[in-house]
Amino acid sequence: MSSYVTDSLIAEDIEQYLALHERKSLMRFITCGSVDDGKSTLIGRLLYDTKMIFEDQLAGLEADSKAMGTQGQELDFALLVDGLAAEREQGITIDVAYRFFATEKRKFIVADTPGHEQYTRNMVTGASTADLAVILIDARQGVLTQTRRHSYLVQLLGIRNVVLAVNKMDLVGWSEARFREIVADYQAFADLIGIKSFTAIPISGLKGDNIASLSAASPWYQGPALLSHLEEAPLHESRMEERPFRMAVQWVNRPNLNFRGFTGLVSSGQARPGDGLRVLPSGKTTRLKEIPGMGGSAALARAGQSVTLTFEDEIDCSRGDVIVASDAPCEVADQFEATLVWMGEAEMLPGRPYLLKLGTQVVTATVTAPKYEVNVNTLEHLASKTLSLNAIGVVNLSTDRAIAFESFEDNPALGGFILIDRMSNATVAAGMIRFALRRSQNIHWQALDVDREAHAALKNQRPKVVWFTGLSGSGKSTIANLVEKKLHALGKHTFLLDGDNIRHGLNRDLGFTDADRVENIRRVGEVAKLMTDAGLIVLTAFISPFRAERRMVRELMAPGEFLEVWVSTPLEVAEARDVKGLYKKARSGQLKNFTGIDSPYEPPETPELVVDTVTLSAEEAADRVVAALLGAAER
Template sequence: MAANNDGPAYQTDTLIAQDIDAYLQTHQHKTMLRFITCGSVDDGKSTLIGRLLYDSKMIFEDQLAALEADSKRVGTQGQEIDFALLVDGLAAEREQGITIDVAYRFFNTEKRKFIVADTPGHEQYTRNMVTGASTADLAIILVDARKGVLVQTRRHSYLANLVGIRNIVLAVNKMDLVDYSEEVFRTIVADYRQFAAQIGIEDFVAIPISGFKGDNIAARSDNMPWHAGPVLMDHLETVEIAADADIGKPFRMPVQWVNRPNLDFRGFSGLISAGTVKPGDPVRIVPSGKTSTIRSIVTFAGDLDEAQAGQSVTLTLADEVDCSRGSVIAAADNPPQTADQFEASIVWMADEPLLPGRSYWLKLATQTVAVSVHEPKYVVDVDTLDHLAAKTLELNEIGVAELATEKPITFVPFRDEEDRVSPTLGGFILIDRITNQTVAAGMLHFALRRSQNVHWQALDITRETRAALKNQAPRVVWFTGLSGSGKSTIANLVDKRLNRMNRHSFLLDGDNVRHGLNKDLGFTDADRIENVRRVGEVARLMSDAGLIVLTAFISPFQAERNMVRSMMADGEFVEVFIDTPLAVAEERDTKGLYAKARAGNLKNFTGIDSPYEPPQAPDIRIDTTAMTPEEAADMIVEHLLGW
């Protein structure tokens, strides 16, 4: 039977629909606060987040029942619920009783939506803390009231400030275990304030809490009437979010991809990192420098009259200009800088230490370029804030170093003169080129002045002209293998054959180069990397002269051999692997080097106490146990000349 449109049922349904619509409208326009909890091991971070989820009624009945069962199974301090179990989801975490990964949780209240990252407290997992902090608006630094400010408290505070978090909450936890002592709280706050001032944290909010008991979390605690400040939830709901500051900056949008669904439409899609933009605004494409104006701002929901920082849009331009992924569309009268050499703060996040001079991938916004990092200027002792001399960066160390990219990149200093941060165009990550693992996060300070003063000089005589004069194609033939494998012997034979055929070649031998160009280098991993880099640069210049360049170096690391290959034009780099078993190489030990290394009198010797990474797909592989040096030389010459 059809419902009476004038009856109570219809009116009730209408009211419910209106209430739901009003709720959705209110929820849709709530602001979003991203925050992290950090501090030392067992300071109560997971318990605090569990309590926030519980107090904001974000736990379903089945979750609550499972939580109560788990709490009884693991046993708590006489309490029915162990809130930490809501967050410590990994089995390894429950077994060890610690958080080892970044756990993200979502919850909301009547006033605001939240995304919270529970970051690990153990020093070994500091890199995970940096991951959580990189997108946070606020950091809750927890301190165990019984222990006070610890080294990891200082480390996490330093990192939070380093990555640009300006809203800091000092939550002195477990106040129930110190009888809610005001004196204990005041002493910890004074201790933290002294350290915070040293690292540039000018202001923070201190709140005495008990995540376990719920004191000063969602409601004011009767156990601490002396605390006149806010309770934690009230502060999280009302704190100002610094994201609005991005709107007042000059317009920037890194281009993520060129949207070309058909021949009639060409737009540039990306996330606006700063400023506002409207149709008709003049813009400049960086680094090309071309200018145009905004024709339209396109979104899935329709064209916009204005867009601002934090929105993902597609921009169309009035002119056909050179613009692709990695370019930045910016305000025409205030574009960002471009440079290829910088000073930066680096947080090392890999188990293997930084190798100065090694080529890594640098990813900044939508730009990815090869980069080499120089030896650090210093590392920071986060406990004393002293600047310590260092040759490298180890896991979790924070240092300052210079770096050089293979080509100019578009950037904004991570922190400007007004102490505003620009993480999108100022923050970067480093990626290992072999494993594709993220090894570091960093913040650009400024471009080095010399990078602005050095420009590539165009020459009238090209490398093609020089090669044609010699009637040959330039090549870099890179011999690699263990000491004693026969690299120099075979390379010398190839050089002699090419010479007899009137080819213009030159042999760069590893030992010979160390008498001059590289006589200042030793045999550490870092020095080996620099040795190969220098030889690679020389080989590239010689190939520009039209020569066939032969190099005979151990060059133990695949990353550096790939780096040299990337310097050359396609097809010009020929990797020759002189494949000789270690036992055979030792038998040929005419210089006695293996014997010295075995006796411990020669350190960092490849194959003994320093690794060798054999090529996985060399252009030529020479098995010296199956062919003579003369046969190997003939094989290489035939490959070079295309016979």
């Protein structure tokens, strides 16, 4: 047979193989449980039993197993998954490892998630897209704290298919009594946290018992082997097909003037040409005209498909909008109760604005202090003012505009979100919307006939906020007071908000923790905005140590109305002045959370004006501010 014929047959076989796999459904699942319950070993065994290991990998595994000093077995399957050096050295999983394998019936992507509590955020990342969770328990240890913690997270993240894999049964002599005892203990906890059902399977990941096929070692077990169960378990997409149609718009497809389509992933339901559709949050309605594709128009768009839709009417629709069934729309709101899993190294600061990304919608959101923090180990509700790394809490959050959503339990795609730090662009939390707050539906903007332009025109000036920031003792209040006197003499209508004065009234309930400082500036920013609505030039003198909050206030104002003045005084100079004796108290430990000593100050990166009070007198600095302010007003 010629090489050409051979190559053609090989190519044909490959094409048939790829076509076969393309038609298979895909399941994503996670393995989780306590440290050393055998998660990585189980995944390695699945890869081995489904023949997803190449010969060179197998040879490498044999060499690695010998190098790691594995005792009593030929292969250490965990080494197939634990790729980090630290993981191999410690014998634990740290990062989330994803592996692919396939059987005759289905394709799989499995995430090996960390067992240790300090890597909870990694586990949440792996579970966020899973259809099923395999929770491992060491038959010798039974239900442990981390078993409870991961089971709670699995339930919290909406994973409905749960497998309880009681591992290392060979080390307890395949005792049916021990297996039944563990299942009963887990059942009691599952009932407590709301896991309605689970499938319990006795296994040995090391030996391969009840993994790919049923083992003679457990004749008393009549259920399925693990792999058989994974092949038959329902997928998330099949459940979502039964719900009303939802599609978040990812891209407006406009190749030419004759075509305008809206592309995205259908998260739930089905839609056919002629079906009524509604675009949220605007609420505009139309009908589905066509579902165009590479092979021609499709008759149906269903959950799990990425499609392009065209409308019968020319209505406004763009990225971030959500297309829904017109007769069964989802809710639209701007205030919610949500569960947060905090993933940031720095603790959550209530009142600080974060970016909230839900599907293709991106808005600014602020979070209140937690209603409570959940002790996952005991399920207690704990009082807390913030959330630290790996903490879980229930909070209220508000967004700067209304968004389309569903509860996470009903539709994870429209109820699950992440919070992003606006300064570092790092993801700091994963969240699940529980429901919209009733007040979000009952509060509306009242139209006023005398608006901010009318107020400003009456005063013959343009509203402004002059925001003085700097260390305590830098001279902010002194300069702000002089600036107001000069503006008053020029006939300008002003008001000075001073940090100390505000804390005697509006903010007297706040301390000096980072969270309280954030709330202090949030309140002052809202007051300053109201005063600009009245047409005033507002002067503020606050340390305001964090860039995020200064940026938040800037964004409350109209473009050009915010003038940031950095009173740039070195710490040693400000401390030498120590007019109020605060630095002395801070150095002696009598005053905690003092900016510059044991609390950070983040200097402005691009202020409109910098005044150096070492080289300038307060009078000279005030003149520069007035000149900059009046110059900006003329522009």
